[in-house]
Amino acid sequence: MVNSELKREIAEKLQDTVLQNALGRFAAAYPAARALAYANIDCEATRDAISEIKSRAVENIRALADQFTAEAGKRGSHVFRAANGAAAQKYIIDLLTAKGLRRVIKSKSMVSEEIHLNDALTQAGFQVQETDLGEWIISLAGHRPSHMVMPAIHLDRRQIRNYFTKELNKDIPLDIAVMVQEARQALRQAFIRADAGISGANFGIAENGAIGLVTNEGNGRLTTTLPRLHIVLIGYDKLLAKLEDAAPIIRALPRSATGQLLTSYCTMISGPTLVPYEENGEFKLVEKEIHYILLDNGRLNIADDPKFKQIYQCIRCASCLNVCPVYHLVGGHVYGHVYAGGIGVILTAFLNEQKEAATAQKIQELCLSCGCCKEICPGKIDIPGLIGEMRERFVQKEGLPFTLGIIFRQVMANRTLFHALLRLAYFAQTPVKSGKFIRHLPFFLSDMVKERSLPAIAAKPFRDLIGEIPEKPEKPRARAAFFSGCSIDFVYPEVGRSVLKVLQDLDIALVFPQAQTCCGAPVADAGDRETLLNLARQNIIAFEQLNVDFIIAACPACTEYLGHKYKELFTDDPAWTARAEAFTHKIREFTQVVAGYYAQLEMLPPPSADHDGIKVTYHDSCHMKRALGISSEPRALLQAAEGYTYVEMKNADTCCGMSGAFGVKFPELSGQLAQKKFASIEASGAAVVAVSCPACLMQIRGMLDKKAPHIKVKHLAEILAGR
Amino acid sequence: MPTLTNWTSLFPKVNHGSKLFAAYEPRAKGVLAEVTRVGNGKRAVAAIIQLLTAAQARTVVCVPETKSGALGLIAALESAGFTVYSRPEDVARYAQTADAGITEMEFAIAETGSCVQNDDRVEKRLCSALPPLHIGLLMTEHILETIPDAFRIFSRVFDAGYISIITGPSRTADIERVLTIGMHGPARMIPVFIDSLGGNADGKF
Numbered sequence: 059m060v061n062s063e064l065k066r067e068i069a070e071k072l073q074d075t076v077l078q079n080a081l082g083r084f085a086a087a088y089p090a091a092r093a094l095a096y097a098n099i100d101c102e103a104t105r106d107a108i109s110e111i112k113s114r115a116v117e118n119i120r121a122l123a124d125q126f127t128a129e130a131g132k133r134g135s136h137v138f139r140a141a142n143g144a145a146a147q148k149y150i151i152d153l154l155t156a157k158g159l160r161r162v163i164k165s166k167s168m169v170s171e172e173i174h175l176n177d178a179l180t181q182a183g184f185q186v187q188e189t190d191l192g193e194w195i196i197s198l199a200g201h202r203p204s205h206m207v208m209p210a211i212h213l214d215r216r217q218i219r220n221y222f223t224k225e226l227n228k229d230i231p232l233d234i235a236v237m238v239q240e241a242r243q244a245l246r247q248a249f250i251r252a253d254a255g256i257s258g259a260n261f262g263i264a265e266n267g268a269i270g271l272v273t274n275e276g277n278g279r280l281t282t283t284l285p286r287l288h289i290v291l292i293g294y295d296k297l298l299a300k301l302e303d304a305a306p307i308i309r310a311l312p313r314s315a316t317g318q319l320l321t322s323y324c325t326m327i328s329g330p331t332l333v334p335y336e337e338n339g340e341f342k343l344v345e346k347e348i349h350y351i352l353l354d355n356g357r358l359n360i361a362d363d364p365k366f367k368q369i370y371q372c373i374r375c376a377s378c379l380n381v382c383p384v385y386h387l388v389g390g391h392v393y394g395h396v397y398a399g400g401i402g403v404i405l406t407a408f409l410n411e412q413k414e415a416a417t418a419q420k421i422q423e424l425c426l427s428c429g430c431c432k433e434i435c436p437g438k439i440d441i442p443g444l445i446g447e448m449r450e451r452f453v454q455k456e457g458l459p460f461t462l463g464i465i466f467r468q469v470m471a472n473r474t475l476f477h478a479l480l481r482l483a484y485f486a487q488t489p490v491k492s493g494k495f496i497r498h499l500p501f502f503l504s505d506m507v508k509e510r511s512l513p514a515i516a517a518k519p520f521r522d523l524i525g526e527i528p529e530k531p532e533k534p535r536a537r538a539a540f541f542s543g544c545s546i547d548f549v550y551p552e553v554g555r556s557v558l559k560v561l562q563d564l565d566i567a568l569v570f571p572q573a574q575t576c577c578g579a580p581v582a583d584a585g586d587r588e589t590l591l592n593l594a595r596q597n598i599i600a601f602e603q604l605n606v607d608f609i610i611a612a613c614p615a616c617t618e619y620l621g622h623k624y625k626e627l628f629t630d631d632p633a634w635t636a637r638a639e640a641f642t643h644k645i646r647e648f649t650q651v652v653a654g655y656y657a658q659l660e661m662l663p664p665p666s667a668d669h670d671g672i673k674v675t676y677h678d679s680c681h682m683k684r685a686l687g688i689s690s691e692p693r694a695l696l697q698a699a700e701g702y703t704y705v706e707m708k709n710a711d712t713c714c715g716m717s718g719a720f721g722v723k724f725p726e727l728s729g730q731l732a733q734k735k736f737a738s739i740e741a742s743g744a745a746v747v748a749v750s751c752p753a754c755l756m757q758i759r760g761m762l763d764k765k766a767p768h769i770k771v772k773h774l775a776e777i778l779a780g781r
Numbered sequence: 782m783p784t785l786t787n788w789t790s791l792f793p794k795v796n797h798g799s800k801l802f803a804a805y806e807p808r809a810k811g812v813l814a815e816v817t818r819v820g821n822g823k824r825a826v827a828a829i830i831q832l833l834t835a836a837q838a839r840t841v842v843c844v845p846e847t848k849s850g851a852l853g854l855i856a857a858l859e860s861a862g863f864t865v866y867s868r869p870e871d872v873a874r875y876a877q878t879a880d881a882g883i884t885e886m887e888f889a890i891a892e893t894g895s896c897v898q899n900d901d902r903v904e905k906r907l908c909s910a911l912p913p914l915h916i917g918l919l920m921t922e923h924i925l926e927t928i929p930d931a932f933r934i935f936s937r938v939f940d941a942g943y944i945s946i947i948t949g950p951s952r953t954a955d956i957e958r959v960l961t962i963g964m965h966g967p968a969r970m971i972p973v974f975i976d977s978l979g980g981n982a983d984g985k986f
Contacts, residue, residue, distance in 0.1 A: 084958060098892060099927075133941040191964055192955035210955055218956055238953060238961045245965065250877060266940055276910055276951040276966025282943075283906045301939065305932035308946075309892075319808060320893035320928075320948045322966065325900075329941035332903045334873030341874040343903060 064392065064420055065724075071388040072726060076214045078387075084211065085386040091317025092377070092434070098319070099309055107306040109371050109438035115298055116370035119361045122264045122297045123352060130267030133329030135348040143173030146351050150175070150256070150289060151182045153349060157287065159253035165273060165281040166190040167258030168206060168374060169291040169353055171396040172409055175256070187248040189277040191241055198225050204390030205398065206376035207315045212389050245277075255281035259292040260373070261307055262350075265300050268328035269350070272311055274321045282325065286333055290350045293409075294357040295370045301326075307373050310436035314375040356409045365447050366408060371437030372401050378431035378441055383713050384424050387730050393421050400431040400441040407448060422448055424727075426720050427583070428713040429684035449585030458586055466581045466589045473575040473596060477519075480548045484515040520547045520554035524570045534567035535655075539606045541597070541645075543616040544576050545752035553752065556779035557612045557648055563779075564655045568610075573600035577616040582623070583718045594624050595634070598641045609641075612648035612775055614681035614688075614751050615718075621645035622685070647682070649750055649774055653691040656698075664780035666701030668746070674702045674777070675744035677735065677758060678711035679751035692750055692774055699777065707742035709734070716757035732761040739769065747771045785938040786899065788887045789923065795930035799921040801891040802974065808894030809972065812949030813962060818921060818974040822852045825975045829854070829883070829916060830861045832971060836914055838880035840864045842872045844905045846885040848918045851978050854883070872904040882908030882967070883916045886947075888923040889972065890931050893948055896972050897931060901942035909947065915967040917947070921974040 071077060096104075115122055127137040140146035154162065162184050164170065176197070179186045188194045192209040196202070198221040203209030210218070215234055222230045222237060230240055257278055259269040269290055271278040282288050298304055304326075312318040332343040360366045379385045379399030390398030394417040397405040403425065407418030427442040435441060458466060470476050520542050538561060546554045561568050578593040597620065601609055611617040625642045628634035656662065666672055674696050683689045689711070697704045715721060715731025722728075735758060739747055747762070749755050749771060759771045772781070802818065809816045817832070819825045833841060841863050845855055858865050866875045876882060884905045886896045896917050900906050909915045925931050935944060951966030962968045 080957065087958075189965065190955070191953045195955065208955065208958065211958070215957055234956050234959050234961055237956060238964055242964060246877075249965075268939070268941075274952045274954075275964035277964070279906060279910050279945065280965055283903060283910060301936040302929070302932045305929040308932075309928050316954070319812070320895055320946065322812070322948050322950065322952050324895075324946040324948075326935070326939065326944045328939070328943075331901055331943055332869075334876075334903065334907065336874075341870050343869055343873060 067392045068388055068724065068727060071392055072730065074212070074389075076217065077212045077389050080211050080214065081386050081389055084380070088317065088380045092314065092380075095313035095317045095319055104306045104310050105436050105438050108310055108373065108436050111298060111303045111306065112371040112373075112437055113368075115303075116295075116361050116367045118299070119294055119297065119358070119370070122299060123294060125264040126262055126267055126297055127352070128267075129265065130328070130350055133267050135267060135329055135350055137350045137352055139352045140354065142355050143353075146173050146291070146353055147175060147178040149351060151179065151184075153287075153289070154184060154254060159287060161185045161187070161248075161251055161253045163187045163189050163248055163252040163255050163281055163285065164193070165255070165257045165271070165278040166193055167256065167291045168396060169258055169293055170256065171203060173291075173353070173355065175291070187245070187252070189245050189248065189275075189281065190273070191238070191275060194241065194245065195221060198222070202391060202396060205379060206374055206402075212391070249280045249284050252285045254287040254289060255285040256289045256291065257281050259290050259296055260311065261304050262292050262297045262352075263301050263304065263328075264297055266328050268301065268326050270304055270308070271323075271325045271327070272308070272321050273323050273325075274318075276323055279323055279325055282327055284333065286335065286344065286346050288346060288348045290348065291353060292350060293353050293355070294361070295372065311373050311375050314373075314377040314434070314436045360408050366404070366444060368439050368444060369401070369404055369408065371439050372405070373437055375436055377434050377436065381430040381434055383428060383430070383715075383731055384426060384727060387727055388424070392424070400425065400445070401439065404441065404444050404448065418448070419452055423720075423723055426680070426713050426715075426717040428680035428717060430680075430713075433684050446582065446585070449583075450587050451585075453585035453587070458584065462584055462586075466584070466586050470576055470581060471589050471592045473573070476575065477521075480515060480544070481519070484517055515548055516551045518551065520551035521570065521572055523551055523555060524558070530562045531565045531567060533565070535565040536607045537567045537569070537605065538651075539569050539571060539601055539604050539609045541574055541577070541601070541609055541611040541616060541620060542570070543611065543613040543752065545756065546612060550752050550755065550773065552781075553612065553755070553773040553775055556773065556775035556781055557610070559779040560652055560775055561610070564652070564659070564661075566655075569604060569606065571600045571604060575600070577613075577619040579615045579619050580718055582619070591627055594619075594627055594638065598624070598637050601644075602637060602641055606644070608646045608651070609644045610646050610648050610651055612750070612773065613753075614647065614679050614686055615753065617645060617647045618681050618685040621647075647686055647688055649691050649695065650688055652778060653695055656695070663695055663699040663778050666699065667780055668701070670701050671703050672701065672746060673705050673742070673744040674699075674746040674748055675705050675707045675739065675742045676710060676748045677707070677714065677739075677754055679749065679754045680711075680713050680717070682750050683711050688750075692748065695774065695778065696748055702746070705742045705744050707738040707744065709738050712738075714754050714757045716753045718753070721757060728757070732757055736761055736765055740766065745769060746777070748774050748777055750774045785940075788899070788934060788938050791934050791937050792888070792923065792925070795933055796926040797888070797922070797924060797930070799924065799976065801924040801926055802921055804891040804926070805889050805894060805924050808891065809889075809949065810894070812894055813952075813970075814894060814896075814949040815969060815971040816974070817971055818976070820976050822975060822978045825918070825973055826852050826854060826857045828973060830858065832916065833858070833863060833881055834861075836881065836969070838863065838914065840866070840875060840879045841881045841883060842876045842879040842908045842912065843867045843883040844872065844885070844902065844908055848885050848920070848975070848978060849883070869902070869904040872907050876904075876907035876911040879912045881914040881916060882912040883918070884908050886917040886919045886972070888925055888931070888934070889919055889974075890925050890928060890946070892927045895946050895948040898945045898947060899942075900945045906943070906945070909945070910966050913963065913967055914969045914971070916971045916973060919972055919974050920978070921976045
């Protein structure tokens with residue numbers, strides 16, 4: 059299922075120490091830099107403004123394009139609407155040829171990368187010079203950009219010095235300041251000699267036909283000031299209605315991209331001005347020409363797509379890469395096209411006339427769905443949600459891979475069979491079981507698990523245990539139903555017992571409907587909407603007749619599906635939508651319920667069963683923190699628990715690497731993420747790690763079992779049950 | 782219609798004034814702009830001469846507008862021994878080899894430590910983009926608070942033409958993310974804030 063080429067590239071990148079060091083340092087520095095940059099404005103209001111402005115623009119995109127074209131024309135600029143990369147290339151080549159211009163300088167343009175303009179111009183005999191330092195470096199190296207804002211982040215000063223030495227044909231010292239001066243001098247000559255300048259645009263304004271350019275180096279200003287011809291490459295997605303609409307984008311772009319309040323230069327241009335021109339030693343000022351190339355290349359199709367039109371909200375800051383745990387490990391090249399990281403997966407799928415759709419299909423599997431990017435995206439794009447939608451559409455079009463199709467539709471959709479097989483797995487695993495862990499889970503995503511240790515299936519699932527536990531209390535404070543999820547039911551029934559005990563201690567009566575089944579997260583993750591709907595209906599039916607005040611889940615992934623996603627599933631079916639809404643309305647996350655009752659009843663968690671003062675730390679599950687928004691309650695409970703000393707670990711909310719099928723598809727990446735988590739845990743000095751998600755429990759326990767068996771991992775329910 | 786020139790008449794529509802200098806200054810210095818503030822025109826001229834002398838500048842390109850005209854800046858620089866080019870054709874010829882460029886700027890923005898230049902005239906861009914040192918003249922009272930305030934002004938004045946928002950010197954971090962100044966534009970950016978033009982180089986005030 060996972061492409062072997064991709065696996066090979068990942069292995070290569072994990073070995074690249076230059077890349078690993080650069081990305082490691084950047085990952086560590088970025089969050090604080092970003093936070094500091096946003097300290098003097100309202101970050102959330104800015105994100106709201108951008109998402110509102112850009113979503114309004116896409117609704118109206120054809121009219122905006124017409125207005126932009128007309129207003130630019132009135133001010134003397136030419137506008138060419140290019141359907142695709144080939145049309146844009148042809149227009150530029152014809153224009154340069156007709157004017158007899160040969161020497162072209164470029165300031166940074168991702169659109170130019172998208173349509174592979176440099177290759178086309180070079181092949182047509184033009185001299186093309188990149189002037190952004192990073193772009194120049196990678197053009198010397200013959201690489202693609204590995205980051206939208208920092209294209210050469212994967213190279214170090216030694217490698218770059220060697221490229222400079224070769225290009226400039228002289229010895230260059232290993233001193234970044236001197237290297238930059240050498241680049242300035244070399245590129246300055248190119249600017250002075252250039253006949254034409256090609257730039258991108260960070261935005262285009264319909265009301266006056268202006269474009270905006272944001273740069274740090276000043277190459278944007280020179281590209282648009284010195285040559286007689288200025289060609290602007292701009293995608294439809296960069297159009298805004300009004301000049302004032304650009305303000306929040308200007309505010310957010312540098313803050314999100316590099317943690318700057320503003321880049322050194324922000325330039326706005328509308329219509330030609332004069333340019334200096336030397337003729338026979340005489341300097342004069344002459345009129346220039348501006349040609350805008352408004353590029354479609356898939357963009358207008360997306361504008362009509364109810365879900366994917368969201369990508370118009372992207373301002374190309376690349377902050378989704380900057381916070382992506384997988385990008386931090388592999389860099390940008392693994393993503394196979396010019397756009398890397400979370401948004402890159404989606405842009406790669408839809409821009410470039412879907413030529414790269416196969417690449418996108420391959421690389422989308424790299425998404426952990428951890429939600430870090432969604433949380434900080436200045437355009438508020440639901441990147442993991444869109445990647446999920448991509449998977450779903452792919453499955454609708456191409457069908458599920460054969461084995462998954464059988465497992466999901468024949469096994470998981472049939473609860474009796476699914477649970478029977480899980481029980482059978484307990485017996486089947488016994489011969490290879492070692493301690494609490496086994497090498498092979500003999501079925502269930504069977505072709506994916508061979509490289510991983512997974513926990514053993516319990517001898518008795520929670521659904522069998524519950525009948526053996528005497529029902530307390532007699533006069534309950536509240537009546538609740540428990541949705542265990544497969545992991546607690548079949549792998550960690552002791553967590554289920556703890557949930558039960560904690561709630562009984564609060565005088566809450568708990569019922570466990572036996573007809574409940576998988577929440578559907580794993581099948582949804584693989585894009586199987588059909589099975590997800592089937593499972594959702596089974597669960598709604600299992601719970602809707604119960605006379606309970608609420609339904610409790612102690613797995614945040616299950617809670618997200620039951621409490622949020624179910625109600626969005628039945629869009630064409632009002633009756634089921636109503637049933638789903640009634641169901642989701644009752645869903646509560648375990649920790650929040652307990653924290654609420656403790657506060658109401660002025661109760662404290664039970665004291666530590668271990669020695670007094672034992673250090674405990676908390677790992678945030680991605681779903682718990684970013685999908686459910688729960689992060690303070692678990693910490694407060696641990697801080698209040700007598701006998702424990704709470705310590706916060708570094709990067710507590712970074713994904714542990716399990717993330718559904720990701721952990722079994724990319725064991726090497728998952729292992730690296732687990733290793734990072736282990737380093738944070740170890741540095742915290744904690745003897746107990748509390749988690750609120752059974753998947754995290756599985757990943758972290760599996761890792762600590764090998765590396766530091768003296769550190770215990772417990773579900774919060776176990777700690778609150780005094781275990 | 783080219784970019785309007787009477788920007789200052791619009792300032793009363795947004796929060797502005799010399800009171801914002803205290804907020805502007807640390808942000809500008811934070812991005813390595815060499816912020817200079819003087820009380821009057823005479824001091825401005827003296828400060829500029831001192832800056833150019835310290836930088837061992839000899840050739841200066843300059844685009845005089847109202848402020849430097851009122852200060853008699855070009856005459857003062859020439860009598861201090863600098864070679865000054867200010868005709869557009871001369872700026873076009875000499876900007877790439879000049880030691881410093883001097884322009885007038887419209888306003889500063891406290892939020893980001895930036896200075897805004899109405900850049901329709903290419904010679905202003907050349908003065909502020911090609912030499913290694915750029916001095917920009919501003920009035921201290923012309924400091925706006927936020928980027929949205931600046932865009933409120935732009936949306937009234939900018940129809941066609943060229944506007945630059947300049948925030949410190951030219952910089953790059955493309956090699957190992959190490960901040961390095963002076964990539965393509967000036968390595969030094971010196972905004973000179975003048976509290977009051979009164980008092981020119983001839984000492985009339």
